[in-house]
Amino acid sequence: MPAPPLLPELTAQVRAAAHVRTSACPCGITTTLADRPDATVVRHADTVAKAHAPDMTRADLAPRLTVAAAIPDVLLPPLSPTPVALHGRLVTFWPYGTPVDPDTPDAAPWEAAATLLARLHRTPPPPGTPTMRGPAKAAHAVARLRDAAPHPAVPPVLRAWDTLPAWARAEAPMPHTGTLCHGDLHLGQLVRHPAPEGPWLLIDVDDLGVGVPAWDLARPAAWYACGLLPPGEWARFLAAYRAAGGPAVPVDGDPWPALDVPARALTVQTAARAVAKAVAAGRPLDEVEQSVVDACDRMATVPPQLTQEHAK
Known part of the structure; x- marks a missing residue:
């Protein structure tokens, strides 16, 4: 049996997470920032959800999230230090940040x-x-x-x-x-x-x-x-x-x-x-x-x- 599609459910989760964070969400489209075998990343308003690589375990990811939360002046801190599971992938939620502009x-x-x-x-x-x-x-x-x-x-x-x-x-x-x-x-x-x-x-x-x-x-x-x-x-x-x-x-x-x-x-x-x-x-x-x-x-x-x- 093929695996259930990840992107639609990840999109639903990031929309829900964004709406919890703010009541002023314009509720525009959800943008797919990356969709690769090792990472799927989507954004809705000021919230980003990332589905990590299939081989990433909680034991691998949790201490890294703890480090990010501990030094927010160096690493963007996650919205929660605890990942959630979705179709066998770990998902984390982050605030949106403006990336480097490759055109400049x-x-x-x-x-x-x-x-x-x-x-x-x-x-x-x-x-x-x-x-x-x-x-x-x-x-x-x-x-x-x-x-x-x-x-x-x-x-x-x-x-x-x-x-x-x-x-x-x-x-x-x-x-x-x-x-x-x-x-x-x-x-x-x-x-x-x-x-x-x-x-x-x-x-x-x-x-x-x-x-x-x-x-x-x-x-x-x-x-x-x-x-x-x-x-x-x-x-x-x-x-x-x-x-x-x-x-x-x-x-x-x-x-x-x-x-x-x-x-x-x-x-x-x-x-x-x-x-x-x-x-x-x-x-x-x-x-x-x-x-x-x-x-x-x-x-x-x-x-x-x-x-x-x-x-x-």
């Missing part, structure tokens, strides 16, 4: 993102905080690529993956697990709350946990290394993180010994996802996708910079 890249809040990350990394993790899921997500992307149909881009991506230490491939524990990390930092993980012009906050706690803080800087670092992020924007991000006391990199000097392994892992993850999607769609790689595959090809010939901590 010059206004991207790199300083705000870096400052929030530094504050998150300096927050003592509560007892019972799970492990950050960044390396596990990268490993999952590579596993999907191995299962995809043959493609010329697959071998260089896998060669680059094989140069990484075991912890970055989720084959061994992370070498540093005392820092609270976001686990999946990119500009889509920031919103202004209260909408539309409140302060920036981080969202999406699914990968939150203790781990290597450099992982949270790895995606912009990888974009910079691949030529996808201008040097000026990378410099702004890095300077703001350092100014806010972020512990992932030294306060001055070369940051790359700390960033190289995570940045390589995020480059491989990005390339693996891009190639798998292109193969599934039967289309060639676009220019950006090819650039990260080319970066993997280069990476496979140059060993990563390994700090003593990251060499395992």
Whole structure:
């Protein structure tokens, strides 16, 4: 028997939750913000409901929601720290925040993102905080690529993956697990709350946990290394993180010994996802996708910079 449709019932639940929060709801349409296998997100008025990935358990999610509720000046707090079940998926409810506008890249809040990350990394993790899921997500992307149909881009991506230490491939524990990390930092993980012009906050706690803080800087670092992020924007991000006391990199000097392994892992993850999607769609790689595959090809010939901590 096929599973009952999730979206209509999630829509009904977010409407009900919005109406409980305010009597002034204009009761317009409910907007689907995302509908992917790993997350379905809908909005009605000032309320957002998220159906998490099917493999997300209460034991995984509850402590992450508790962390978000405890630091509302860094993470958008949930409306309730207790998820509800819907068709085998856990659902959480959140206030709506204004996202980053992808059409105005010059206004991207790199300083705000870096400052929030530094504050998150300096927050003592509560007892019972799970492990950050960044390396596990990268490993999952590579596993999907191995299962995809043959493609010329697959071998260089896998060669680059094989140069990484075991912890970055989720084959061994992370070498540093005392820092609270976001686990999946990119500009889509920031919103202004209260909408539309409140302060920036981080969202999406699914990968939150203790781990290597450099992982949270790895995606912009990888974009910079691949030529996808201008040097000026990378410099702004890095300077703001350092100014806010972020512990992932030294306060001055070369940051790359700390960033190289995570940045390589995020480059491989990005390339693996891009190639798998292109193969599934039967289309060639676009220019950006090819650039990260080319970066993997280069990476496979140059060993990563390994700090003593990251060499395992």
